[in-house]
Amino acid sequence: MKLEKIIIIGAGPAGISAALYAARGNMDPLVINHGIGALEKAEKIENYYGLDHPLSGRELFETGLAQARALGVRILDAQVLGVGGFDTFEVHTTEGDFEAQSVILATGSKRAAPKIPGVKEFEGKGVSYCAVCDAFFYRGKEVAVLGDSDFALHEAEELANLASAVTIYTDGREPRFSREHPIPVNTMKIQAIEGEEKVAGIRLETDMSVQEEGEIVPSFMPADGVFVAIGTAGSTEIAKQMGAELTDKGHIKVDENMQTTIPGLFAAGDCTGGLLQVAKAVYEGAQAGIEAGKYIRSLRSGS
Ligand SMILES: Cc1cc2nc3c(=O)[nH]c(=O)nc-3n(C[C@H](O)[C@H](O)[C@H](O)COP(=O)(O)OP(=O)(O)OC[C@H]3O[C@@H](n4cnc5c(N)ncnc54)[C@H](O)[C@@H]3O)c2cc1C
Numbered sequence: 695m696k697l698e699k700i701i702i703i704g705a706g707p708a709g710i711s712a713a714l715y716a717a718r719g720n721m722d723p724l725v726i727n728h729g730i731g732a733l734e735k736a737e738k739i740e741n742y743y744g745l746d747h748p749l750s751g752r753e754l755f756e757t758g759l760a761q762a763r764a765l766g767v768r769i770l771d772a773q774v775l776g777v778g779g780f781d782t783f784e785v786h787t788t789e790g791d792f793e794a795q796s797v798i799l800a801t802g803s804k805r806a807a808p809k810i811p812g813v814k815e816f817e818g819k820g821v822s823y824c825a826v827c828d829a830f831f832y833r834g835k836e837v838a839v840l841g842d843s844d845f846a847l848h849e850a851e852e853l854a855n856l857a858s859a860v861t862i863y864t865d866g867r868e869p870r871f872s873r874e875h876p877i878p879v880n881t882m883k884i885q886a887i888e889g890e891e892k893v894a895g896i897r898l899e900t901d902m903s904v905q906e907e908g909e910i911v912p913s914f915m916p917a918d919g920v921f922v923a924i925g926t927a928g929s930t931e932i933a934k935q936m937g938a939e940l941t942d943k944g945h946i947k948v949d950e951n952m953q954t955t956i957p958g959l960f961a962a963g964d965c966t967g968g969l970l971q972v973a974k975a976v977y978e979g980a981q982a983g984i985e986a987g988k989y990i991r992s993l994r995s996g997s
Pocket residue numbers: 703704705706707708709726727728729730731732733735736737738739740741742751772773774775800801802803926927928929962963964965969970971972973975
């Protein structure tokens with residue numbers, strides 16, 4: 695596996711800005727991105743410097759990609775599932791694993807938590823957002839993973855090493871896993887996460903048509919823990935997996951150089967909280983790109 699200098703996760707304003715500065719600093723960054731983040735829903739951007747007419751979020755995103763590519767930046771279309779490693783960072787993606795000396799998290803902010811009753815209420819009481827962080831508490835216990843994509847599968851496999859049973863619940867959606875796996879999947883719609891002091895299980899909406907055919911469908915599935923892994927892994931999940939500190943509002947904690955509490959791990963853009971605007975994401979990305987370069991040079995000089 696080639697050792698990259700800098701891997702940037704996310705190709706929105708923060709990730710691309712980081713890539714531009716890192717590339718101009720001779721760091722040959724690799725950007726890994728899948729999908730369009732916040733800009734996908736932005737109909738018109740007109741409050742960013744230099745725009746003499748409004749651009750749609752999608753146009754701005756595409757322009758950013760083209761600008762980075764023109765500078766020779768490599769952009770890989772892959773979903774990042776998690777980051778681990780010890781001396782160097784190991785980035786696990788749907789297209790394989792990559793290794794880097796420094797990582798910049800720029801995946802934007804996660805969309806709202808699922809509106810399933812019980813998810814918010816049981817946060818910290820059986821509802822978790824990070825398998826690597828909390829799997830240990832569920833040794834020998836039954837757990838559920840909410841999600842329908844490779845991220846959910848990745849979390850389920852992490853839990854399967856310790857839990858007695860793991861089931862993935864897609865909440866009525868068709869699974870979108872890119873590979874075969876042995877983890878049981880339940881596709882029924884979820885009514886609520888239930889319990890008293892702690893999570894006790896998942897209440898499913900019963901499908902009357904299935905019942906009429908004579909099959910008995912249990913509507914309550916016991917579970918000691920519920921892991922939320924909907925959509926893709928966000929920066930905060932990745933940061934938490936790695937043991938980086940979050941602020942009390944749940945954003946990634948960074949210093950004035952955009953470095954997290956883990957040396958060599960930087961974060962920029964919506965994932966660090968504050969003003970959720972392109973201007974701030976671009977500034978933080980630039981800072982992170984420059985500082986990640988300085989970090990790499992400090993490794994070389996041994997200081
Ligand atoms: C409806 C709407 C309107 C807005 N209007 C304005 C406006 O007028 N002006 C303004 O300044 N700002 C506006 N914003 C805010 C602006 O879009 C964000 O502040 C900005 O896009 C944040 O940039 P970012 O790079 O931090 O994150 P994002 O733009 O969200 O980019 C993150 C990137 O990371 C990718 N990604 C996420 N997870 C993974 C993963 N696991 N693996 C690989 N890739 C991943 C995403 O697909 C995305 O490409 C608006 C936002 C919304 C939702």
